Each structure stands twice: as C-alpha cells, then as structure tokens.
Amino acid sequence: MISPVWICSEVCSAGFREGRVADFLLAVDTSTPGGSVALYDGDQLLAEFFRRLPGTHSDWLLAAIEQLLGTAGIQVGDLGLLAVVRGPGSFTGLRVGMATVKGLAIGSGVPVVGLSSLAVLAAAVPFARMPVCTLLDARKKEVYAGLFDTSRGQPVALGEERVLDPEKLLATLDGDILFVGDGAIAYRTLIVARLGERAHFVPAAHAAPRAGVIGRLARDAATSLGTTSLAALKPVYLRASEAEINWEKRHSAG
Incomplete structure (x- = not known):
C-alpha cells in the first residue's frame, strides 16, 4: 500500500x-x-x-x-x-x-x-534576490540548465534552456547566482572553484x-x-x- x-x-x-x-x-x-x-x-x-x-x-x-x-x-x-x-x-x-x-x-x-522541469525547480525558490540557475545532471559530463528570475514569486525565464558542459555554462554567468538541482550538487566543487563567493546554493532537499x-x-x-x-x-x-x-x-x- x-x-x-x-x-x-x-x-x-x-x-x-x-x-x-x-x-x-x-x-x-x-x-x-x-x-x-x-x-x-x-x-x-x-x-x-x-x-x-x-x-x-x-x-x-x-x-x-x-x-x-x-x-x-x-x-x-x-x-x-x-x-x-x-x-x-x-x-x-x-x-x-x-x-x-x-x-x-x-x-x-x-x-x-x-x-x-527546470522552471519547476525554480518555482521552489520564490522571491530570490538574485538569478536562479537550475541544474539537472544530464550525465555524460553535461547538465540541463535554465536561468530564471523569481523575484516576483514565479519563475521568468532569462534565456533558453540548454544542455551543455558545466564549464561552458559557468563562463556565461555574471554576478551572484543561486543554484538549485541535483546538477548543482554534482558539480558544486567546480561551481565554487569558478564563481567563488558569487555562488550560492539551495539546500539539497530541493534537488529534484x-x-x-x-x-x-x-x-x-x-x-x-x-x-x-x-x-x-x-x-x-x-x-x-x-x-x-x-x-x-x-x-x-x-
């Protein structure tokens, strides 16, 4: 049951x-x-x-x-x-x-x-003061990625959803970014190494x-x-x- x-x-x-x-x-x-x-x-x-x-x-x-x-x-x-x-x-x-x-x-x-799925991930982080980058592990050393503005409560896409090497994605991100999703967990070390204090993370409970x-x-x-x-x-x-x-x-x- x-x-x-x-x-x-x-x-x-x-x-x-x-x-x-x-x-x-x-x-x-x-x-x-x-x-x-x-x-x-x-x-x-x-x-x-x-x-x-x-x-x-x-x-x-x-x-x-x-x-x-x-x-x-x-x-x-x-x-x-x-x-x-x-x-x-x-x-x-x-x-x-x-x-x-x-x-x-x-x-x-x-x-x-x-x-x-990426918009649904972003919807779990309403009213964020910085762009929300949603990442799902796509395997093959790639991530499914989307960037959203949730400052008004609901996610608004800031670009097209993509599947790509996380290194290439990180090179396109400016300013402070809030990361969420199992891709953010899988590549957290890389994200911190590239973005330093500009990288912020949602708790793992929201990874899916x-x-x-x-x-x-x-x-x-x-x-x-x-x-x-x-x-x-x-x-x-x-x-x-x-x-x-x-x-x-x-x-x-x-």
Whole structure:
C-alpha cells in the first residue's frame, strides 16, 4: 500500500464537501529519480506523494494517483486540470509520466498543461534576490540548465534552456547566482572553484522538481498560454537519445 504524505487533511475534507471539483488539479513529475504526485484545490496544496527509491516510476505512479484521488473521494473526471512535467530529464521517466497523464486525459477529457522541469525547480525558490540557475545532471559530463528570475514569486525565464558542459555554462554567468538541482550538487566543487563567493546554493532537499510546487505555475501557464493538446504534449529532451544517436551513426556510416 502506498501512503501519500498528507499536507492538510482537514482542509482536504472541507474543500471536498464544498464540491468545487473544477478547482482540483493533479500534478505529476517523473523527470528525475525523485518522482512525485500532488493534489491541489485552487492554489492550495492538499497532499503530495514523493519518493526516491529503487525501481521505475511505472512501479508506483498509477497506484499513487489512485490512492491520492481515492482518499480524497474524487475521480479523475472531477479534476479541472492535469499538469505534467515534460522535461528535460530522464528519458524513460518522462515517457512514463507523459503516457500516464495522456491516458488519464483521454479517458476523462480533463485538459492538460505541460511544464518545464527546470522552471519547476525554480518555482521552489520564490522571491530570490538574485538569478536562479537550475541544474539537472544530464550525465555524460553535461547538465540541463535554465536561468530564471523569481523575484516576483514565479519563475521568468532569462534565456533558453540548454544542455551543455558545466564549464561552458559557468563562463556565461555574471554576478551572484543561486543554484538549485541535483546538477548543482554534482558539480558544486567546480561551481565554487569558478564563481567563488558569487555562488550560492539551495539546500539539497530541493534537488529534484516537486509536484508540490507546480500548482500556481500550472494554472498561470494554462491561463497565459492555454492548455496543451494531447498531440502536442511531448517530452522535451534537449538532446538526442542513445537510440537516435546510434541510428544517426549507422546511417552516416552507410
């Protein structure tokens, strides 16, 4: 039995009795090994389940969603919005999360919005007085990187998201920078060596994107940009997969 971490059960019960089902939002993140699911009533986080344990996201994701909604006494069709992190991140993890949310949307007709994993990381650091650099370890001595202004509470991108050598990234950063993400942990020694006292770090508890910070971000995205059609809802990898790289090598050689 999967046991979600309940944030506020009294508020949950009160909200459900009022029957404002259109305000409920379910958020899913499987972009890193630390996957999570969260349920919101409007902007208010009601409950979140997070895990970073051995196994794949497909081992727990559907069961966590079912128990979260079941304990709340609602069904997928009662939701007003589904939100899913679309990447960058783990290729396999992104596919699991995307396929699961698409399946829920097809079966229920609930609209969907896709969100950047790097923006979700930045959303965990609101009102920062300096630019927030979000880093996820992309392996192969590279990082997925984004730079954001969160001074007004929500992340505003200061440039395009990239995958690159951390040395090259650090050479482009000016002034004090606040780093967050597992990439910041993996390359902390390098970051400090290059930036010195200009480098600041968010605690390791925020190293992974969390569904528990997605609510406002998802609603703002749905309002300003509109929801995402299922045909357009695709993972964002930023670089080719191993299969694509190998395919290109074979055909280039041929």
